[in-house]
Amino acid sequence: MLRVAVVGSGPSGLYTAQSLVQREPGVLVDVLDRLPCPYGLVRYGVAPDHEKIKSLQNTLRPVLEHDRVRFLGGVRVGSGGVPTTRLRELYHAVVYCVGAAADRHLGVPGEELPGSWSATEFVSWYSAHPDAADDGFLRGVRSAVVVGVGNVAVDVARILARRAAELRPTDMPQAALTALAASGVDEIHVVGRRGPSQARFTTKELRELGGLPDTEAVVEEAELALDPAYGDPSRLAAAQRRNVEVLRDWATAPSRGARRRIRLRFFLRPVELLDVDGRVGAVRFERTAPDAHGGVTGTGRYRDVEAQLVLRSVGYRGVPLEGLPFDRARGTVPHLAGRVLRDGAVAPGEYVAGWIKRGPTGVIGTNRPCAKETATSLLEDAPVLARRELPGEPLGLLRAAGAEPVGWAGWLAIERAEAELGASLGRGVVKLPDWAALRTAVGPAGAGAEEPSAGSGER
Ligand SMILES: Cc1cc2nc3c(=O)[nH]c(=O)nc-3n(C[C@H](O)[C@H](O)[C@H](O)COP(=O)(O)OP(=O)(O)OC[C@H]3O[C@@H](n4cnc5c(N)ncnc54)[C@H](O)[C@@H]3O)c2cc1C
Ligand SMILES: NC(=O)c1ccc[n+]([C@@H]2O[C@H](COP(=O)([O-])OP(=O)(O)OC[C@H]3O[C@@H](n4cnc5c(N)ncnc54)[C@H](OP(=O)(O)O)[C@@H]3O)[C@@H](O)[C@H]2O)c1
Incomplete structure (x- = not known):
């Protein structure tokens, strides 16, 4: 099996994960996000009164419920989190889909x-x-x-x-x-x-x-x-x-x-x-x-x-991720069809998609062909990448690197808490406002971190 880490659970990350698992049965994808909540700017950017576009979250959800995809929220990559060099060791390939947050x-x-x-x-x-x-x-x-x-x-x-x-x-x-x-x-x-x-x-x-x-x-x-x-x-x-x-x-x-x-x-x-x-x-x-x-x-x-x-x-503008090359003028990571370029040469096993690849323009749908191009490059490289023996199951090793992943069950607990908060206020679903509320909803042990995704129990 080819193990891939997708960093960022916004549209580009989820379209990348979708493209990989749909096209190649031998791929396992971990989707990491620094937040315990998935969907990137669809959750935290699209205006709340645009309910139809907001509901794209429901369209993206099955990607995270796929039995070869696992959501690992609350995992920051780069400065103050899991170093990119360590991530690169734990997976055959890493796709950075971190957006352009600044x-x-x-x-x-x-x-x-x-x-x-x-x-x-x-x-x-x-x-x-x-x-x-x-x-x-x-x-x-x-x-x-x-x-x-x-x-x-x-x-x-x-x-x-x-x-x-x-x-x-x-x-x-x-x-x-x-x-x-x-x-x-x-x-x-x-x-x-x-x-x-x-x-x-x-x-x-x-x-x-x-x-x-x-x-x-x-x-x-x-x-x-x-x-x-x-x-x-x-x-x-x-x-x-x-x-x-x-x-x-x-x-x-x-x-x-x-x-x-x-x-x-x-x-x-x-x-x-x-x-x-x-x-x-x-x-x-x-x-x-x-x-x-x-x-x-x-x-x-x-x-x-x-x-x-x-x-x-x-x-908006992209933010450099420690350990990844960065084009300061464009605010993006240099790439060739999604393959990260270091000093002009392809860096094996490192990829980008979405706003950090193209710059901060384009609607949600623009990220789909962008992600597909990256997934195509990755799958072309897969036979070589898969030859490398990995040090073990990434979850335990991520924890050893200091990460405390919030699994899919943790996210479901947040969803339940948001429905309950809304009901208590006489409204529909109402978002939890801060880190403390999110952590309380997930629970002290990081609910579901032992069983991090919907369908990955057998892994
Ligand atoms: C305010 C706003 C409103 C918008 N409204 C619409 C709209 O109505 N309709 C539309 O079609 N498009 C809209 N867009 C555009 C759309 O949101 C973007 O095209 C899309 O979100 C870009 O996807 P992305 O995956 O590249 O980045 P993002 O959606 O930003 O996802 C990046 C993800 O990476 C995670 N991440 C970042 N750094 C790290 C790290 N170091 N470690 C781990 N995880 C990390 C973030 O938490 C985030 O979840 C809007 C954009 C903005 C800014
Ligand atoms: N409903 C939706 O579909 C939706 C909603 C939100 C966002 N999005 C998408 O998300 C992306 C980002 O949107 P955005 O609005 O942040 O960016 P944008 O579309 O690039 O617009 C930026 C605006 O800022 C102006 N600007 C830049 N520098 C300036 C300066 N120094 N002084 C004054 N004005 C300046 C630009 O003017 P100039 O042209 O003169 O540079 C432009 O009008 C876009 O692709 C957008 O379509 C989509």
Whole structure:
């Protein structure tokens, strides 16, 4: 049998595991994750009010229930956890699917002021990521600025605008629900440094902003008109044209006088976050103009937008994993069709898939062909990799290396605790908010760690 460790149980890790066991009966896969909960950003990134996309967890679940796949949660790989060199000894092959968890920075003065957060921090809070802090994001906030015009920016703007009645049926943690229900935010500015035809959000997600109760989407036609393609949308690809059409409809629609406004702004580049009484009070933007090459130039004209909350939603970046090569410029691990490259040469038995391979773009489905390519490379290499004798069953050796794996039974205990918490609050499933609650649910002995996966009893 070929023993493979997949590090990361997000979409790319699970699609990799699926591809390996479906295509090769002689493969056993351990899926390791630093969290006791599987599914990566499907659980901790996809917005809670997008129940249909959230339910992809149910589609991914059978991968972890497969009798040749075993979930080992609570196992960090790299710094402070199991060294990559040790993991490489315990398995014939290791596939790193660790995502791109860090946020990018704006690099402008005032970025670190209280009240300025990365969208990652805000998303983690309302998604109950156990590393998230409850830092009073919404306290005293009337006006919020979201910097960036990608789908994450749209997600956080929509969550800020949602009413309690719409959030209550979701699995959002109770503290975030309470804070959002009490929120006084009524102005939400979503700001792009380039034009509407270069915005990264998709039309379906954009359109949703126009259908929120008590909220209207507001666009200034003068800002749209700065875009050379506005007057001639036939120059645009279909997706961009649809975005521009939606924005034009909003720009020309009469105001409904709704309680909240989501203002979509363009050609404004953040240059400074302004300090008011020791915390952010406004964002200073420079008006930009198209440079005829798809970029923008500054115009030297500035305007300040009031904001007690600033969410920087300018993309994610990969984090180097100790012992793995890393391309700092791209924030990815160098690879050839998924095979890790060390100093330009293939490193036998080491692979990557997902955001750490491609960079932080693409929807969940994009990870499937990406993972398949990696699995194909691995299976091509399998005859050589399988020749190496392993030191023993990896679980005991992982424990000897200091890991305390939470098995599938442990995850099922968390699921039960979340259903019970929801029932006690008169809601559906409600996520456990922190490490302490997750550990309590799993139990003192790491429930199920003796029998770590659904179908692996015979191993
Ligand atoms: C806020 C947000 C919302 C999104 N919403 C949508 C959406 O609605 N629809 C859609 O199609 N796409 C959405 N996406 C994109 C989608 O989530 C990604 O394409 C996908 O999750 C990337 O998969 P991945 O497996 O590479 O990374 P991830 O999903 O990030 O999974 C990485 C996993 O690796 C684990 N890990 C990291 N480091 C270690 C380590 N050292 N040791 C062990 N484990 C580790 C993590 O805990 C995590 O479980 C969203 C992305 C974001 C950021
Ligand atoms: N519902 C969904 O399907 C969904 C939901 C969430 C996320 N996702 C996916 O997840 C991926 C990540 O999304 P994302 O929104 O984080 O990233 P993204 O799509 O790359 O958008 C990043 C935004 O930040 C802007 N930006 C970057 N640096 C900036 C700076 N210094 N100053 C001002 N603006 C700056 C970019 O503008 P420029 O273009 O000018 O660089 C862009 O508008 C995407 O592929 C997305 O589609 C999908």
